[in-house]
Amino acid sequence: xxxxxxxxxxxxxxxxxxxxxxxxxxxxxxxxxxxxxxxxxxxxxxxxxxxxxxxxxxxxxxxxxxxxxxxxxxxxxxxxxxxxxxxxxxxxxxxxxxxxxxxxxxxxxxxxxxxxxxxxxxxxxxxxxxxxxxxxxxxxxxxxxxxxxxxxxxxxxxxxxxxxxxxxxxxxxxxxxxxxxxxxxxxxxxxxxxxxxxxxxxxxxxxxxxxxxxxxxxxxxxxxxxxxxxxxxxxxxxxxxxxxxxxxxxxxxxxxxxxxxxxxxxxxxxxxxxxxxxxxxxxxxxxxxxxxxxxxxxxxxxxxxxxxxxxxxxx
Ligand code: SF4
Ligand code: SF4
Ligand code: FES
Numbered sequence: 001x002x003x004x005x006x007x008x009x010x011x012x013x014x015x016x017x018x019x020x021x022x023x024x025x026x027x028x029x030x031x032x033x034x035x036x037x038x039x040x041x042x043x044x045x046x047x048x049x050x051x052x053x054x055x056x057x058x059x060x061x062x063x064x065x066x067x068x069x070x071x072x073x074x075x076x077x078x079x080x081x082x083x084x085x086x087x088x089x090x091x092x093x094x095x096x097x098x099x100x101x102x103x104x105x106x107x108x109x110x111x112x113x114x115x116x117x118x119x120x121x122x123x124x125x126x127x128x129x130x131x132x133x134x135x136x137x138x139x140x141x142x143x144x145x146x147x148x149x150x151x152x153x154x155x156x157x158x159x160x161x162x163x164x165x166x167x168x169x170x171x172x173x174x175x176x177x178x179x180x181x182x183x184x185x186x187x188x189x190x191x192x193x194x195x196x197x198x199x200x201x202x203x204x205x206x207x208x209x210x211x212x213x214x215x216x217x218x219x220x221x222x223x224x225x226x227x228x229x230x231x232x233x234x235x236x237x238x239x240x241x242x243x244x245x246x247x248x249x250x251x252x253x254x255x256x257x258x259x260x261x262x263x264x265x266x267x268x269x270x271x272x273x274x275x276x277x278x279x280x281x282x283x284x285x286x287x288x289x290x291x292x293x294x295x296x297x298x299x300x301x302x303x304x305x306x307x308x309x310x311x312x313x314x315x
Contacts, residue, residue, distance in 0.1 A: 001025075004080065006034055008046065009090040010100045019043075031079065032060055032071035035089070035101075048101035055214060058148035061155065062101050063090040068152035070214045092155035094164060108154065108169055115168065115191075115198065117175035122186040137183040144178035144222065146215040147171055153209035153219050159202055167199035170209035170219030177222035180229065192230050200226060201240020242266045252307050255297035260290065 002025040010019050021038045032050055039046050050060035053072045060071040065083050079087065095103035125131045138145075154160055154169040176195055180188045200223065209219040231241050246265035250257050264272045282288035297303070 003085065004034060004076070005086040006038065007086065007088045008038075008100070009088070010046070011091075011097045013099060021046075025080075025085070027077060029076045030072055031062070031064055031069065031074045031076055031087075031089070034076060034087075035062075035071060046101075047099040056148060058150035061092050061150040061152045063092055063155060064088070066090075068092050068155035068212050070150055070152065073214060092151050094154050094157060094160045094169075095151060103151070105149075105151070108151070108172075111168055112172055112175065115172050115176055115194070116187070117172065117179065119179060119182065120185055120187040122184060125184065131184045133183050140183075141178045141181050143215075143217055144174045144181075147174060147217055148215060150214060152212045152214060153217070156208035156212045158206040158208060159199075159204045162204075167202045170223075171217070173200075173203075173226060174217050174219045174222040177225050180226065188229075189233065192226065192233055192235070195226060196230065196235055196238070200230060201238060201243075239266050248307070252304060253296075254294055255300040255303045256294040258292075258294055259288070260292075 003022045004025050005020055005022045007018050007020050010017055021042050023034070023037050023042065026033075032053065035046070035048050035050075039048075048060070048062065048071075050072055051057040052059075055070055055073040058070075061068055062071050063069075064071075064074065064079060065088050089101065091097045091101045091103050095105070095108065098104050119131065121131045149171060151169070151171075153171055157167075157170050159167045160169065173195075176191055179185045180191050203220060203223045205220060207220050210217075210221065213219070227240070227244065231244065235241060236245065243262065243266040246262050247257065249265075250262065263275070267275075279288060283290070
């Protein structure tokens with residue numbers, strides 16, 4: 001009889017250990033079915049969370065062979081076909097593990113609350129009239145409104161894994177953008193101001209949050225939207241904004257990037273000089289050419305025309 005094996009990364013409150021469970025294969029099942037089968041028939045001490053079993057509550061996210069998925073909607077057959085009949089199941093990353101596959105959402109909930117991710121209704125609304133908006137206006141935010149707080153994006157976020165002290169969970173940025181773009185909300189300016197020192201320019205563009213979201217959100221793109229609006233609102237005095245503006249200017253001027261100029265424009269001459277030892281190392285390894293002053297690329301006017309068209313479309 002064909003058997004499936006789950007190697008589960010467990011935690012009993014003190015010790016981490018891996019436990020293997022094998023059980024009979026059944027076609028047409030999900031990752032969550034396997035966990036429930038183990039709990040019901042092999043080991044009632046295994047801890048995991050799940051409620052709706054319909055990809056609605058967000059409780060069942062786990063890592064399967066190193067990638068966050070919603071256990072209740074992930075077809076087992078597709079995963080077995082890709083990885084074979086033995087799977088590693090682990091709790092989502094970048095969360096504190098309470099027990100086995102159960103993680104603590106309290107710190108993340110507190111960070112969400114700090115970012116004030118709830119509607120602050122415009123003054124014309126009141127309890128009697130409610131907060132209505134047109135279908136067209138809702139359409140602008142309905143993707144972000146679909147977030148079920150499963151944590152999959154945060155689990156695979158490269159920036160959070162490197163350092164979570166100066167960055168928020170990707171879903172938090174999507175929620176901030178949702179309220180910034182919500183025509184019923186009156187606090188867009190305050191939200192943009194508040195996000196300035198909350199890691200807005202620290203995203204590493206790895207796009208893991210986009211590929212992992214089971215609801216089609218793209219937190220990395222929402223971060224880009226927040227950055228664009230932030231620049232439009234005049235928040236240009238930080239390295240992130242200076243880097244972005246300098247990048248566009250180089251492309252507009254010549255169609256090429258001048259990395260030496262980019263560095264100086266981004267962090268200033270003094271800080272650039274402080275980075276001289278690193279520049280020297282890059283130079284030695286042939287990664288930097290101080291005499292490289294790129295001229296205009298062929299067809300440079302077409303690049304300028306594209307940039308002009310983009311600017312027109314954004315008006
Ligand atoms: S694109 Fe940015 S927010 Fe998304 S996972 Fe990568 S670092 Fe995190
Ligand atoms: S943005 Fe997507 S992956 Fe992230 S918590 Fe929301 S639903 Fe889950
Ligand atoms: S059990 Fe609710 S989303 Fe999976």
